[in-house]
Amino acid sequence: MFKSIELSVGVFVGIGLAALFMLAMQASNLASLNNDGSYEITARFDNIGGLKVRSAVKVSGVKVGEVSAIDYDTEMFEAVVTMQVDDQYQQFPRDTIASIFTSGLLGEQYVSLEPGGDEKLLGNQSEIRHTQSAMVLEQLIGQFIFNQGSDKKDDNSPF
């Protein structure tokens, strides 16, 4: 009698732990986070747009790391983005370009790295020199309207 209670409670707790394990490993990003083997690089941007801590860092569309901190340098008036890049991707040349892109039209923003041709490689704690800020949609639209407007004027359009 008591043994069967213990058995069924054991089954219950077992299923519960299995469910927790599944939520952790299968149904979230825990398995793909490995914080132990990574190195740090920083980059400065005029404008980071909607970039956030934990946003992805990608090369050729492949995720190689993530943003670990975002600070603002009050002397240089720039945003400083710190990234953790997986140890297995260590072959980035010194003149790699970091840009902030948006996945899809309205998707999340991420840091894209484009390797250059320098012989020397980026090491731990090093800084990327060449950066390209985020495209802010409002600016783009503003520019677009401005261009349109000036074009239209020449055409003597009713607008």
Added chain:
Amino acid sequence: MSETLIKIRNLHFSRDHLKIFDGVNMDIRAGSITAVMGPSGTGKTTLLKLIGGQLTPDEGEVIVDGQKVHQLNRAELYQLRKKMGMLFQSGALLTDLNVFDNIAFPLREHTNLSPSLIRSMVLLKLQAVGLSGAHQLMPSELSGGMARRVALARALALDPMMIMYDEPFTGQDPISLGVLVKLIQDTNQALGLTSILVSHDVEETMSIADDVIILSDGKVVVEGSREEIERSGSAYVRQFVHGEADGPVPFHYPGEAIDELLLKAAK
């Protein structure tokens, strides 16, 4: 005859706005059987709960075995309660345990006896109340009378120094009633127990009680040894023995008189 085990002094207790005890004093001698009688609702169960420290009096004190019950801390109170057995009016068996485990419960909680020793102690207690065949039954499978006998066996399990019986006789057939009466008397004599016996069965109670206390209207109205009471022929005793509705003991719950209530209803 002997020393006092339970001493109650100037006990006041009220529930909501109903005064239940209004200056009660009593002494219960060690080793005696003291019968407490009184009409339904006078507070006999309440009195037992006050002695057991489950309720706290408004005023006055209860001294059991030299200890002031209501000034003890929790640990001391629990220590004292191990020496008190109480048989509840309803039996109060644990419904998720069978008869055997119910009686073994206080032993398992408070002693380190071996399972085999516990087993034989439990079976002996069950034998004493005539229910050794029923040890596998669940409380829901017992009749009211059987449940009360199991509860008695449980109350005796720890060999307490005193035991409080709250109406042990109700719902017993004449045979088991006789057995119970004898059992209460025997345990009282053999183990030197002090017993407080609350009961409405005047005849049975009077046959074994050493002392009798009658409560009415928040006060002790009659008190004395059985012989004194029998001899005195007090109006209270007569009313109880003969079951008369009219007499000094009020039968009605205190409140507005019936004619006033009827008048109000008519308006």
Added chain:
Amino acid sequence: MKTLSRILTRLGRGTIFLARTLAAIPQLFVRFGLVTKQLHSVGVHTLIIIIVAGLFVGMVLALQLHYTLTTFGAEDTLGLLVDLALVRELGPVVAALLFAGRAGSALTAEIGLMKATEQLSGLEMMAVDPIERIIAPRFFAGFLALPLLAAIFSAVGILGGYMVGVDLLGVDAGAFWSQIQDKVDFYDDVLNGIIKSIVFGFIVSWIAVFEGYDCVPTSEGVARATTRTVVNSSLAVLGMDFVLTAIMFN
């Protein structure tokens, strides 16, 4: 005014009661058998209803979301949305509501009946503290069981969503899982969901054992207390859910 003071008195009684219950919990580790027995009645008996409910909720979510997502051509995010909805919100909340109805009401009724039949008084007179022996194991078992039940609810729900989304509606299985593994954050989403269910387990178990312990010891009193457990703990869960969500995900 009178109602207010009554509510405050009850709250005070409930808090003192909770403190005594919590103080009794360390002793339970010595006698874990008491908790095991309660885990059986609180957890095992609720398991089936949690699994069935989780499966259906996951399947309905997949159906509903798929319908909307196809209009944006974004079916690939189905798994992600089902997962987030379950892990952050529906898993903890629905499991807690089912738990209150199934296990909480049973706890209240059991304790209330023990009070009405003088079993609790009987324990006290046997020098056994009912809070240690009866209340604390039940409270603790409820507290342990709900997070597990909520996790089971979410996991089963995700599988239900997978069955409908992938097997029935033809969403790509790879996209289903990769979106989840890419975008569901363990700390922000899963762990916060688990914290929610721990808080709910605490609240529901507390309300259930307190209502039982504090009930008027009659059949009617027990019935009322049982109803109060279900109503109050459901409301408390929904209210706390709002507060926790505001704190965690804003």
